[in-house]
Amino acid sequence: MKFYDLHIQSNLSGGESTVEQIIDFAKRLGYEGIAICDNYQGLEKLKELKDEINKLETDIEVYPGVKIQAENVEELKDMISKVREKVMIVIVSGGNYSINRAACEDPKVDIVSHPEAGRIDSGLDQPCLQLATRNNVAIEMNFREMLHSYRRPRSYILNHISKNIKLCNHFRTPMIICSGAQSIWEMRNPRDLISIANSLEMEIGKAFLSMSSVPLEIIRENKKTLEGKKITEGVEIVE
Amino acid sequence: MNEEKRPKPLPPSLRGRRRYLAFHVISEEKVLLQDIINTIWHSLLNFLGETGTSKANIRIIKDTYDEKRQMGILRCSHDSVEGARAALALIQRIGDTRVVFRVLGISGSVKATKIKFFGESRLTEFIR
Numbered sequence: 052m053k054f055y056d057l058h059i060q061s062n063l064s065g066g067e068s069t070v071e072q073i074i075d076f077a078k079r080l081g082y083e084g085i086a087i088c089d090n091y092q093g094l095e096k097l098k099e100l101k102d103e104i105n106k107l108e109t110d111i112e113v114y115p116g117v118k119i120q121a122e123n124v125e126e127l128k129d130m131i132s133k134v135r136e137k138v139m140i141v142i143v144s145g146g147n148y149s150i151n152r153a154a155c156e157d158p159k160v161d162i163v164s165h166p167e168a169g170r171i172d173s174g175l176d177q178p179c180l181q182l183a184t185r186n187n188v189a190i191e192m193n194f195r196e197m198l199h200s201y202r203r204p205r206s207y208i209l210n211h212i213s214k215n216i217k218l219c220n221h222f223r224t225p226m227i228i229c230s231g232a233q234s235i236w237e238m239r240n241p242r243d244l245i246s247i248a249n250s251l252e253m254e255i256g257k258a259f260l261s262m263s264s265v266p267l268e269i270i271r272e273n274k275k276t277l278e279g280k281k282i283t284e285g286v287e288i289v290e
Numbered sequence: 291m292n293e294e295k296r297p298k299p300l301p302p303s304l305r306g307r308r309r310y311l312a313f314h315v316i317s318e319e320k321v322l323l324q325d326i327i328n329t330i331w332h333s334l335l336n337f338l339g340e341t342g343t344s345k346a347n348i349r350i351i352k353d354t355y356d357e358k359r360q361m362g363i364l365r366c367s368h369d370s371v372e373g374a375r376a377a378l379a380l381i382q383r384i385g386d387t388r389v390v391f392r393v394l395g396i397s398g399s400v401k402a403t404k405i406k407f408f409g410e411s412r413l414t415e416f417i418r
Binding site: 080194197198199201202205235236237238239240242243244246247249250255 | 337371372378
């Protein structure tokens with residue numbers, strides 16, 4: 052089975068490890084592909100990341116991506132329209148309910164990252180998940196958040212993630228497991244991340260899918276859009 | 291001889307079902323086995339809790355630890371493999387050294403684990 056991690060940050064945006072180190076370590080852990088999603092800091096930084104990736108020769112698939120951290124909904128929409136046609140993966144950093152909901156509403160968004168971060172609830176509700184299912188936006192289970200919390204905060208985070216898993220199951224929303232790593236020491240074996248999801252009451256089969264077929268589907272759809280084969284939802288150019 | 295009397299070993303049908311996890315510690319610097327054991331127990335107790343850990347029936351098999359490659363074997367009950375694996379994945383430091391615990395795989399006996407993941411050979415392979 053091929054595994055993908057679509058949320059890793061490099062040293063180009065506050066991370067610690069270089070793109071080369073990340074790729075080497077991902078290969079060692081058994082990933083088939085990764086996406087390096089740096090925080091959005093303008094289009095020049097994005098070009099730098101793309102050049103860095105193109106420069107390296109690798110055996111695994113490496114995609115450029117963007118993680119958007121917006122203060123309000125208008126800013127979020129503005130940023131999405133700027134970057135959508137330039138990168139493979141668009142991740143929205145969640146936590147704020149209105150941002151979570153706006154991200155679920157937008158079919159241009161691929162992943163809503165840690166919707167429960169810094170909250171006293173799970174950050175998602177029924178309308179959000181219905182919208183996410185309709186627009187094919189995946190909800191992320193972020194491993195880094197668990198790794199850097201301890202005792203009581205960790206128990207809250209695990210509880211919220213477990214709630215989101217249950218809701219996603221109910222509404223058939225795609226769920227994706229990502230490491231969210233900012234250095235190679237925060238990356239883990241794909242099978243170990245599946246075990247964590249499984250201990251948070253995600254079925255083992257679904258956990259496997261959310262590390263393999265869900266990310267693969269996102270990549271495939273975005274490839275079509277970037278190559279100009281997909282015109283809009285349901286309209287494609289077939290050769 | 292004043293040997294301590296031990297209870298008879300249970301028949302296989304009454305013994306708990308066990309699984310053996312082979313793990314590899316990737317670290318910035320070399321780490322000691324005792325520190326690894328302490329950290330694993332700490333993480334297990336934090337993640338699974340005291341009752342969860344007692345049900346998991348955890349043992350770290352010291353004799354099988356390969357110091358050079360930093361590889362070892364952890365025993366647990368067959369229904370708590372996922373929990374043990376998750377607890378290992380949540381370890382990020384041993385002392386001040388950053389580490390990544392990588393589970394190489396699971397097996398049903400120590401012997402099979404050694405053959406599968408540590409690259410040990412069977413005795414029968416040397417015949418002829």
